[in-house]
Amino acid sequence: xxxxxxxxxxxxxxxxxxxxxxxxxxxxxxxxxxxxxxxxxxxxxxxxxxxxxxxxxxxxxxxxxxxxxxxxxxxxxxxxxxxxxxxxxxxxxxxxxxxxxxxxxxxxxxxxxx
Amino acid sequence: xxxxxxxxxxxxxxxxxxxxxxxxxxxxxxxxxxxxxxxxxxxxxxxxxxxxxxxxxxxxxxxxxxxxxxxxxxxxxxxxxxxxxxxxxxxxxxxxxxxxxxxxxxxxxxxxxx
Numbered sequence: 131x132x133x134x135x136x137x138x139x140x141x142x143x144x145x146x147x148x149x150x151x152x153x154x155x156x157x158x159x160x161x162x163x164x165x166x167x168x169x170x171x172x173x174x175x176x177x178x179x180x181x182x183x184x185x186x187x188x189x190x191x192x193x194x195x196x197x198x199x200x201x202x203x204x205x206x207x208x209x210x211x212x213x214x215x216x217x218x219x220x221x222x223x224x225x226x227x228x229x230x231x232x233x234x235x236x237x238x239x240x241x242x243x244x
Numbered sequence: 245x246x247x248x249x250x251x252x253x254x255x256x257x258x259x260x261x262x263x264x265x266x267x268x269x270x271x272x273x274x275x276x277x278x279x280x281x282x283x284x285x286x287x288x289x290x291x292x293x294x295x296x297x298x299x300x301x302x303x304x305x306x307x308x309x310x311x312x313x314x315x316x317x318x319x320x321x322x323x324x325x326x327x328x329x330x331x332x333x334x335x336x337x338x339x340x341x342x343x344x345x346x347x348x349x350x351x352x353x354x355x356x357x358x
Contacts, residue, residue, distance in 0.1 A: 132290070161344070163345070163346075165346075172348060172351075173335065173337075173346075173348040175345035175346065178345070185344055186344040186345060188345055222289075222346075230277050230294070230296055231277075232279065232291055233279075233346060234291055235281070235288065235289035236288075237287065237288045238287050240287070
């Protein structure tokens, strides 16, 4: 158990819908990262928050947004869902943000868009 | 741009034998971190081992060791005394000092045979 929690574990929805994925980082970690894992794209970095502020952005679509709240939990919002958004979405957390900083991953949310 | 290459889509090993999973990387940043993660069929991403670019010695964590050859830009994972529970997908990842994201390779599917 990494100490990072993600809910829900599974999510099945229809095209055009909007969903929210939730993540609670390990106790004491200030950074939260979101990654998407799909068969065709592999593991892709989406976005990072550090202590409530957006720190880095990766291959995140405009239909996707995220935020980190004062209690440090984070939410990833996916809207106007398409079939291609079906993937495993991971949240990871770390204490800081340097190259030596280990990111610990949550169990993931498996999103299926029908 | 940083890049990770894992050239072995699949590997097979007999129980109790050692196995080496290959990883090469490309970066122009002199400071970076290299990570290995394990993803069992259940889907979670489990951190295994870390190697810093300035570390003089190869990292070890229990049965896992990292064969770091900086000049060749390789960071191979060695698993000693393989166990059936080691059957999983293994990902090599890198993080540069200038960034926050982990860049992942495509992974190697390891199967341990009894």
